[in-house]
Amino acid sequence: MANYNLNIQKGQAAPAKSSVFNTIKRLLTLMGEERKNLFVALIFIFINSGLNLLAPYLLGQAVDKYVVTHQYQGVIQYSLILLGIFVAALFSGYTQSQMMGRVGQRMLFNLRNTVFSKLQDLPIDFFNQNKAGDLISRINNDTDKINQFFSQSLVQFMSSIFGMIGAAVFLLSINLKLGLATLAPALLIWVFTKGFSPLVKKLNTANMKSTGGLSAEIQESLNNFKVIVAFNRRDYFRRKFDEANTANYRSAIRAGIANNIFMPVYSLVANIGQLVVLGFGIYLIAAGEFSIGLLISFIAYVTQFYNPLRQIAALWANFQVALAGWDRISQILVLENNLQQQAATQTEKKSALISFIDVTFAYVPGKNILNKVSFDLERGKTYAFVGPTGGGKTTTASLIARLYDPTSGTVLLNGADIRTISDSQRTAKIGFILQEPVLFTGNLRDNILYGNQCFSNLNDEELMRELNEVGLDGLIERFENGFDTPINASGDNISLGQRQIIAFIRAVIRRPDLLILDEATANIDTVTEQLLDDILRKLPRSTTRIIIAHRLNTIENADEIFFVNSGTVTRAGSLSDAVSLLLNDKRES
Amino acid sequence: MNKKEDSLPSDKRPKKPNIFSVLSPYKPMIFLLILFALLSNGVNLIIPQIISHAIDDFSLGEFSYRKLIIEFLAASIVIFLFTILQSIIQTYTSEKVARDLRTQLSAKISRQSFSFIQQANPNKLLTNLTSDIDSIKMFVSMGVVSLASSVFVVIAASILLITIDWKLALTILTIIPIISGAFAIVFRKLQPLFKRSREVIDRLNKVINESILGAALIRVLNAHTMEYNKFLDVNTEARNLGISILRFFATLIPIVVFVGNMASLIILALGGHYVIQGRMSLGDFAAFSSYLTLLIFPIMVIGFISNFIAQASVAYGRISEVMNAPETADTGTIDNELKGNMEFKNVNVQFGNKPVLKNISLQIQAHTLTAIIGPTAAGKTQLLYLLTGLLKPTTGDIFFDDTELSLFNKERFQHQIGFVFQDSVIFNLSLRENIAFNETVTDELMNKAIETAELQDFIGSLPDGLETIVSERGNSLSGGQKQRIMLARALALNPKILLLDDFTARVDNQTEKKILENIRQNYPDLTLLSVTQKIASVQHYNQIVVMEEGEILAVGTHEYLLENSTEYVQIFNSQRSTNEIETTED
Numbered sequence A: 001m002a003n004y005n006l007n008i009q010k011g012q013a014a015p016a017k018s019s020v021f022n023t024i025k026r027l028l029t030l031m032g033e034e035r036k037n038l039f040v041a042l043i044f045i046f047i048n049s050g051l052n053l054l055a056p057y058l059l060g061q062a063v064d065k066y067v068v069t070h071q072y073q074g075v076i077q078y079s080l081i082l083l084g085i086f087v088a089a090l091f092s093g094y095t096q097s098q099m100m101g102r103v104g105q106r107m108l109f110n111l112r113n114t115v116f117s118k119l120q121d122l123p124i125d126f127f128n129q130n131k132a133g134d135l136i137s138r139i140n141n142d143t144d145k146i147n148q149f150f151s152q153s154l155v156q157f158m159s160s161i162f163g164m165i166g167a168a169v170f171l172l173s174i175n176l177k178l179g180l181a182t183l184a185p186a187l188l189i190w191v192f193t194k195g196f197s198p199l200v201k202k203l204n205t206a207n208m209k210s211t212g213g214l215s216a217e218i219q220e221s222l223n224n225f226k227v228i229v230a231f232n233r234r235d236y237f238r239r240k241f242d243e244a245n246t247a248n249y250r251s252a253i254r255a256g257i258a259n260n261i262f263m264p265v266y267s268l269v270a271n272i273g274q275l276v277v278l279g280f281g282i283y284l285i286a287a288g289e290f291s292i293g294l295l296i297s298f299i300a301y302v303t304q305f306y307n308p309l310r311q312i313a314a315l316w317a318n319f320q321v322a323l324a325g326w327d328r329i330s331q332i333l334v335l336e337n338n339l340q341q342q343a344a345t346q347t348e349k350k351s352a353l354i355s356f357i358d359v360t361f362a363y364v365p366g367k368n369i370l371n372k373v374s375f376d377l378e379r380g381k382t383y384a385f386v387g388p389t390g391g392g393k394t395t396t397a398s399l400i401a402r403l404y405d406p407t408s409g410t411v412l413l414n415g416a417d418i419r420t421i422s423d424s425q426r427t428a429k430i431g432f433i434l435q436e437p438v439l440f441t442g443n444l445r446d447n448i449l450y451g452n453q454c455f456s457n458l459n460d461e462e463l464m465r466e467l468n469e470v471g472l473d474g475l476i477e478r479f480e481n482g483f484d485t486p487i488n489a490s491g492d493n494i495s496l497g498q499r500q501i502i503a504f505i506r507a508v509i510r511r512p513d514l515l516i517l518d519e520a521t522a523n524i525d526t527v528t529e530q531l532l533d534d535i536l537r538k539l540p541r542s543t544t545r546i547i548i549a550h551r552l553n554t555i556e557n558a559d560e561i562f563f564v565n566s567g568t569v570t571r572a573g574s575l576s577d578a579v580s581l582l583l584n585d586k587r588e589s
Numbered sequence B: 001m002n003k004k005e006d007s008l009p010s011d012k013r014p015k016k017p018n019i020f021s022v023l024s025p026y027k028p029m030i031f032l033l034i035l036f037a038l039l040s041n042g043v044n045l046i047i048p049q050i051i052s053h054a055i056d057d058f059s060l061g062e063f064s065y066r067k068l069i070i071e072f073l074a075a076s077i078v079i080f081l082f083t084i085l086q087s088i089i090q091t092y093t094s095e096k097v098a099r100d101l102r103t104q105l106s107a108k109i110s111r112q113s114f115s116f117i118q119q120a121n122p123n124k125l126l127t128n129l130t131s132d133i134d135s136i137k138m139f140v141s142m143g144v145v146s147l148a149s150s151v152f153v154v155i156a157a158s159i160l161l162i163t164i165d166w167k168l169a170l171t172i173l174t175i176i177p178i179i180s181g182a183f184a185i186v187f188r189k190l191q192p193l194f195k196r197s198r199e200v201i202d203r204l205n206k207v208i209n210e211s212i213l214g215a216a217l218i219r220v221l222n223a224h225t226m227e228y229n230k231f232l233d234v235n236t237e238a239r240n241l242g243i244s245i246l247r248f249f250a251t252l253i254p255i256v257v258f259v260g261n262m263a264s265l266i267i268l269a270l271g272g273h274y275v276i277q278g279r280m281s282l283g284d285f286a287a288f289s290s291y292l293t294l295l296i297f298p299i300m301v302i303g304f305i306s307n308f309i310a311q312a313s314v315a316y317g318r319i320s321e322v323m324n325a326p327e328t329a330d331t332g333t334i335d336n337e338l339k340g341n342m343e344f345k346n347v348n349v350q351f352g353n354k355p356v357l358k359n360i361s362l363q364i365q366a367h368t369l370t371a372i373i374g375p376t377a378a379g380k381t382q383l384l385y386l387l388t389g390l391l392k393p394t395t396g397d398i399f400f401d402d403t404e405l406s407l408f409n410k411e412r413f414q415h416q417i418g419f420v421f422q423d424s425v426i427f428n429l430s431l432r433e434n435i436a437f438n439e440t441v442t443d444e445l446m447n448k449a450i451e452t453a454e455l456q457d458f459i460g461s462l463p464d465g466l467e468t469i470v471s472e473r474g475n476s477l478s479g480g481q482k483q484r485i486m487l488a489r490a491l492a493l494n495p496k497i498l499l500l501d502d503f504t505a506r507v508d509n510q511t512e513k514k515i516l517e518n519i520r521q522n523y524p525d526l527t528l529l530s531v532t533q534k535i536a537s538v539q540h541y542n543q544i545v546v547m548e549e550g551e552i553l554a555v556g557t558h559e560y561l562l563e564n565s566t567e568y569v570q571i572f573n574s575q576r577s578t579n580e581i582e583t584t585e586d
Helices: A010-017 A020-031 A034-067 A072-121 A124-129 A132-174 A176-223 A225-230 A234-260 A262-286 A292-333 A393-400 A423-429 A444-448 A460-469 A496-508 A526-537 A575-584 B002-007 B019-060 B065-111 B114-120 B122-164 B166-173 B175-213 B215-221 B224-277 B282-323 B380-388 B410-415 B431-435 B443-452 B456-461 B479-491 B509-522 B558-564 B566-585
Strands: A354-364 A367-377 A382-386 A408-413 A430-433 A514-518 A544-548 A560-565 A568-572 B342-351 B354-364 B369-373 B395-400 B417-420 B497-501 B527-531 B543-548 B551-556
Touching (some): A020 A292, A034 A072, A034 A132, A132 A292, A176 A234, A176 A292, A176 B122, A225 B114, A262 A292, A262 B019, A262 B065, A292 B282, A354 A393, A367 A393, A382 A393, A382 A575, B122 B175, B166 B175, B166 B224, B175 B215, B354 B380, B380 B497, B410 B417, B431 B479, B443 B479, B479 B497, B551 B566
Parallel strands (some): A382 A544, A382 A560, B417 B497
Antiparallel strands (some): A354 A367, B342 B395
């Protein structure tokens, strides 16, 4: 079995290794068409920061040229120019935030879709190994962290960087010496940031992991609430929750403090920068190389340089959070379905619908559920699989439906290796009614037609006619409001027996070549069961049925009975043969 | 839930939740937080002062490097220390608020009834406990300090501006009411959008959750596209909402910047005029400019903060709904040991308008065996739910040993009833914790339960034995094994009453027989109530109850029912052929 557990991955170090740039590159590929929009938005950010930089420069010029020399005419002139710039900045600012925000939202949209569709691609094993709450947290929370960075911080980040670069250029061009002296402290920041960021990211990753754990805990407890109530273990829920909550609290504090450390450091350096300008500037003025007017505008530029730097301090933490979120999402995105369709090899000369050839299967290495099992199932016959609980019946059925691939050996469908058949072809042929009926929130009609493209466009009457053809129409009447009966996924408004009836209708109306019923009628009363039995018998002659059951009356009409236990599948001669096997068998498993 | 709130008398209705009220238990921390923020910001205001003095001193020829460096560095280091302290307290406060809110909310949820959880919808509760509380945390960590210090800076900068030149200052300060007005208008419009965007998250949770729980079916039916489309719909809505919210901000922020810029224009035109007239010094002019920057920035910050406040208010409103939901207090005091007599008197249960149980009256004697049989949706499970208090009768009463159910002390009461649910509920814990799902369970009781449920061989075959971690969706357990673990969990309580809901459905005949025999031997005093489909295994029971569509059709022994109940005979006939086989094989 492949390792799909997101929280225990061997390759844990792998995503951490990837550099910031690689991450950004991969994020950019995810954006697809958004790149063009992002580019346009960047132009506006550029224009906007240019305008915002130009303004104080002109302001300084106005002061130096006209205020100091007492020429009010020029002040008015400059004021009008500035007004024009501010109006332009208003529009570029609007366009910039609008575009970037949209890019962010669409990016979040794409990202969530990508993760969700990846989830749909992965095999059932992935879901056995991961908790629903943790996955929800990844799709909702972690993607949102990336979104927060993109839609809220990236604009500021970009305009801050543009602003900083612009201010730096101005500073250097006004006075190279003073400019260099001003920028020098920024080096400290660079060193500090580079050294400290990995730790920040690590702490944030840990925090998100504990958030996922918290979410998983809530999910499990809420879904199992009836047991908690019936066994009066409300304290259990509280305790488990408190543990997860406390763990989350601790990791959040660590991450929070780390995220908040950038700001004071950046501010300190910014202040030192201002001091340098002032001191050095005054020195230069004394030496006759600089003017007071220039120094005032220079100081304004220094704020223009160090204010964005302060902002970047806050944004940088957001960036680290986004990177951590991305890592958690990539853990899902890098997983590959190990049940890919394989290239067709030559078909075996087998007339059987299903053949197992030396099939061995283990969920956990070394603990074989099936051991070199071989058997054939012929078209149009009814087979019963019986055996003690935990004997391997469901596993056998799951291999036929290719929910898993055998550890070794081959399963053939129509003589071809089942791994070479496409998902859509296979699922059209095989109907599998699972042991635990699955419902989706909606109404009865939605649930019956779940995953059924052929009939989804039929109106209620046409659908009734279809149901009538296979004798399923009578079952609909058992539901209060027919097709419109509301259904809830948690299913407590509807009995388990009724849920099984829905699952039965859903599978049978598709008229598959092979219908597997895995204890599909276990909770249905025997009278209704006879009805379902009649329906099964009236299915087209070519339909093959596999019935897994404990109740013997459900299997008495089987053409052949297989006894599944301790890794073997043996053919029982007759019903009484099977019964004696069941009664006398020594349970090895 | 709205219904419930409406039914409250109006004076008792909780007042509209105010987000700032979450802060009240943390007053000392908030005080310290604001203090440090104000201190660092206050010291921050000195810096332009130092700069302006240095320039003025220089013009006057009184400049001293020593003085400048000492003043400047001292101020910077003090700011640094205060901001560090502030950020540490800020992190602690916000995380504490979040943790405590989660604890309160989960404690509240844990005291609620099962039906409350179903109604409140677990997906929404998940958002409440995660995203909603996160927004409140965000508000505390980003909002409180920034709000306090921004207001402070705005006021301080305004005062400084006024002291320099009150006419110019007042002209510039007109931007404050303009900007606040813009904020007020925009946020009133945003509030409902925020609310809807929260609800969309609930729905995203739901789709993801259902796609995970239904993973096997989706793969069997190759319905990936369908799930994807479902997700796409909700996600599209989330995106569109996000874009609508964004449009407001994209408009608001540039306007605020523009208004701020206009203020600097006023300084140039008007202040320049004053300087030219000689009414203002150049140093003052420079200071005026830097104070304006000081003024504009916090105003924009308040803008961003109000975003957090608005989101947190919506989130807090959603949480308050759960927090203020009425609780069904456990008023029962009787903690007598149960004998096992149970009685339903004219019990009716309705889900909405749909009657689920109709006028049920039934007596069950202590130490007897009772079976309930009938078609699907007959109300059998609901009958068991009533006996455990998972469900409350709409009308009618339930008695245990002639005492009304609600009079019992819940904890004591529930320890005496073992309930084996129809569907398996396995916690992601070790087998030991799953079976001894109650701290009062001793090893002895647990082992007895394990043997009775015929689990000893299975557990013995596991390398980690009882310490093996199992999970609901894990593939380590078969349906029958899960069912037997559930039985062991119920028996480990050493209950007086055992309720089995279709226990036999997933356990093979052979094992079932052994288990029932074990129960008889190991728990001889037990009163057993078993919902089942199989007549063969309950033929010898003291009474069998035939139910259909929420009604009791007949009650009696097997023989009596064969004579008197056509429905029973029909069920019996449907099982006869196999009965014969089984009896012959026996």
